[in-house]
Amino acid sequence: MKNYPPQLKVDAVALYESRATIRSVAADLGINLETLRNWVRAADASRPRGRRAEASVESPTALEAENAALRKKVRELEEEREILRKSALSARQGGGAPRSGGGVYPRDD
Known part of the structure; x- marks a missing residue:
């Protein structure tokens, strides 16, 4: 059994969530399909669920x-x-507003 760094697991799950196919992410990273699937399940299980988890x-x-x-x-x-x-x-x-006669200044006569 291989030991993978924790950051790789986090990054692989995030990549899966952005792409939506486990098969393509596993192939790109060279990880066994079932290993990645287990990481995704573990990440889902650790997240809070329901309305109370999202409540303000x-x-x-x-x-x-x-x-x-x-x-x-x-x-x-x-x-x-x-x-x-x-x-x-x-x-x-x-x-x-009503306008005055044509000039700007009054005339001095």
Whole structure:
């Protein structure tokens, strides 16, 4: 039985997960197919499973505060969008501030 360095095992499993075929990874690395399959199974067994493993560790109050801040930001962005929409509509219709006569400066007579 061969002893493989731990880093080789980790790299081989990662390569398998990126390519999705054990046969091609084993052939590329010169590792027995069943050896690699055992490494993949061992890696899968050591990973946490289920929703609880993926659940956030943040407290509900922290999530509520973040949610409130995000809702406030959404309201601000919606208001800005509405202002820009009205401005664009007004510009298309020829509205806007009235302009003075043709000159930039008043005449001195």
